[in-house]
Amino acid sequence: MWSVKDVYYISGSTGILAANYGQALISQFPEIAFNEKTFPFINSVGLAKKTMKKILEYAGARRPIVFTSLVDPKIRDVFDSTEVEFIDIFESRLSFMEDILECKALRIAGSSRQADTVMLRERVEAIHYCLEHDDGLKTNQYNQADVIILGVSRAGKTPVSVYLATQRGLKTANFPLTSEYLGIYKLPDNILPSRMKMIGLTTTPQFLSNIRDKRYPGSTYSSIATCREEIKQAEQIYQQYKIPSIHATGQSIEEVATQIVHELDLSNQKRFL
Amino acid sequence: MWSVKDVYYISGSTGILAANYGQALISQFPEIAFNEKTFPFINSVGLAKKTMKKILEYAGARRPIVFTSLVDPKIRDVFDSTEVEFIDIFESRLSFMEDILECKALRIAGSSRQADTVMLRERVEAIHYCLEHDDGLKTNQYNQADVIILGVSRAGKTPVSVYLATQRGLKTANFPLTSEYLGIYKLPDNILPSRMKMIGLTTTPQFLSNIRDKRYPGSTYSSIATCREEIKQAEQIYQQYKIPSIHATGQSIEEVATQIVHELDLSNQKRFL
Numbered sequence: 382m383w384s385v386k387d388v389y390y391i392s393g394s395t396g397i398l399a400a401n402y403g404q405a406l407i408s409q410f411p412e413i414a415f416n417e418k419t420f421p422f423i424n425s426v427g428l429a430k431k432t433m434k435k436i437l438e439y440a441g442a443r444r445p446i447v448f449t450s451l452v453d454p455k456i457r458d459v460f461d462s463t464e465v466e467f468i469d470i471f472e473s474r475l476s477f478m479e480d481i482l483e484c485k486a487l488r489i490a491g492s493s494r495q496a497d498t499v500m501l502r503e504r505v506e507a508i509h510y511c512l513e514h515d516d517g518l519k520t521n522q523y524n525q526a527d528v529i530i531l532g533v534s535r536a537g538k539t540p541v542s543v544y545l546a547t548q549r550g551l552k553t554a555n556f557p558l559t560s561e562y563l564g565i566y567k568l569p570d571n572i573l574p575s576r577m578k579m580i581g582l583t584t585t586p587q588f589l590s591n592i593r594d595k596r597y598p599g600s601t602y603s604s605i606a607t608c609r610e611e612i613k614q615a616e617q618i619y620q621q622y623k624i625p626s627i628h629a630t631g632q633s634i635e636e637v638a639t640q641i642v643h644e645l646d647l648s649n650q651k652r653f654l
Numbered sequence: 655m656w657s658v659k660d661v662y663y664i665s666g667s668t669g670i671l672a673a674n675y676g677q678a679l680i681s682q683f684p685e686i687a688f689n690e691k692t693f694p695f696i697n698s699v700g701l702a703k704k705t706m707k708k709i710l711e712y713a714g715a716r717r718p719i720v721f722t723s724l725v726d727p728k729i730r731d732v733f734d735s736t737e738v739e740f741i742d743i744f745e746s747r748l749s750f751m752e753d754i755l756e757c758k759a760l761r762i763a764g765s766s767r768q769a770d771t772v773m774l775r776e777r778v779e780a781i782h783y784c785l786e787h788d789d790g791l792k793t794n795q796y797n798q799a800d801v802i803i804l805g806v807s808r809a810g811k812t813p814v815s816v817y818l819a820t821q822r823g824l825k826t827a828n829f830p831l832t833s834e835y836l837g838i839y840k841l842p843d844n845i846l847p848s849r850m851k852m853i854g855l856t857t858t859p860q861f862l863s864n865i866r867d868k869r870y871p872g873s874t875y876s877s878i879a880t881c882r883e884e885i886k887q888a889e890q891i892y893q894q895y896k897i898p899s900i901h902a903t904g905q906s907i908e909e910v911a912t913q914i915v916h917e918l919d920l921s922n923q924k925r926f927l
Contacts, residue, residue, distance in 0.1 A: 395912040486683060639695075
């Protein structure tokens with residue numbers, strides 16, 4: 382077994398897909414330490430050769446792993462050498478797609494971004510909406526939201542909201558369940574018309590207490606008792622208003638966001654790479 | 655040639671990688687319309703069979719394309735049917751990796767997220783930092799930033815900042831170059847100690863004018879003359895303080911962000927899928 386391996390992600394565009402693909406594979410080998418580096422925007426044979434030279438110089442006696450998402454065969458072939466472990470993440474799939482679709486592929490790097498003009502505007506608008514409607518701001522504009530996330534303080538509303546806006550182009554607001562609402566088990570009247578777009582976050586008292594304690598160590602706010610009580614009250618509010626809820630403990634931002642999209646059926650599959 | 659094709663992304667985790675992978679391929683065929691749907695969290699043979707049944711019922715006479723990132727062979731094989739065009743995005747790569755690394759793969763879905771406890775905290779902190787330091791807020795805390803983005807109004811600072819925080823876990827602040835600084839070609843003294851972490855955004859007067867005109871149609875603010883002048887002044891400020899700059903026109907958020915990471919050498923390859 383190798384203890385350390387050098388891994389390179391080579392792309393004609395940002396390299397995000399090649400890196401995510403490679404990371405999904407190498408994460409299946411937790412015992413090995415990987416040194417990773419991305420070379421984005423490799424868009425000429427000259428630049429490819431210079432990059433390959435750098436990789437080989439650094440490699441010495443070790444054989445590095447090279448993942449590429451290059452679709453131009455001339456540039457791609459520069460890296461397809463016996464001196465490296467070469468993994469073309471698309472390999473024969475583009476030809477396979479050409480066969481089944483009975484149509485020629487463009488073979489242009491980053492063609493998935495071509496659609497971006499409209500989507501860029503949508504994402505930018507969603508991000509600005511999200512920032513302007515974070516933490517209960519401007520509830521009078523909730524009618525424009527695609528989704529409204531509820532939760533007690535530090536339940537993770539803001540990160541998930543920002544993710545949904547940035548990666549999905551969804552106008553996401555979030556509303557904090559503070560003691561003023563928790564105590565009376567009620568949401569303010571003016572946000573109720575948007576109830577169908579709401580989703581509640583919940584977590585365990587222990588998890589919430591840990592997070593709060595980093596902010597205000599030893600406080601009543603961060604005590605298990607307060608956290609347990611607030612979570613119980615929040616969950617009762619969700620039930621009462623028939624707001625679906627998601628248990629966020631131990632989940633990544635992507636996992637919570639994916640569940641929200643599916644729970645509220647927001648999956649219009651926007652292509653943000 | 656097909657004019658329409660149904661495409662499914664099946665995953666044991668969020669399905670984000672399978673969808674991004676499939677979208678990179680189908681975007682190479684702009685003449686064909688694709689109906690896309692993700693089925694995330696397919697973590698049992700039973701759920702896989704139910705999902706496959708749904709796909710086949712909907713398909714009728716059309717053969718849908720099924721992309722999977724499933725690593726559990728029993729679940730994966732449910733979709734490997736002659737009734738669909740089956741594309742396992744990893745296929746033999748996991749075995750190939752086992753060979754070259756001389757080590758067994760975990761074959762656990764979403765194992766790339768296992769590392770997330772530390773990274774989740776880092777990302778959450780970066781997102782909160784980003785929101786609290788948007789648009790010139792709290793410049794006295796710039797010493798804690800990983801990167802500070804400069805630019806005139808509507809140059810795209812906020813979306814890129816939010817992206818860097820969310821997807822890269824970088825504490826990103828952004829500072830607006832308003833007339834108060836543009837007019838005297840100077841940055842405020844108190845942010846100068848952080849100059850090495852700064853990057854400037856620039857764009858074309860036409861592009862900026864279009865964006866501003868959507869906000870304030872026909873205003874002096876959105877006129878080509880104002881935009882040209884402000885961009886010229888901003889670029890002079892970048893030069894004067896030796897702040898590297900990036901031309902954002904026609905680029906996606908990912909592309910601008912990737913250039914910033916490489917320009918400032920921030921690529922510590924955090925694994926956010």
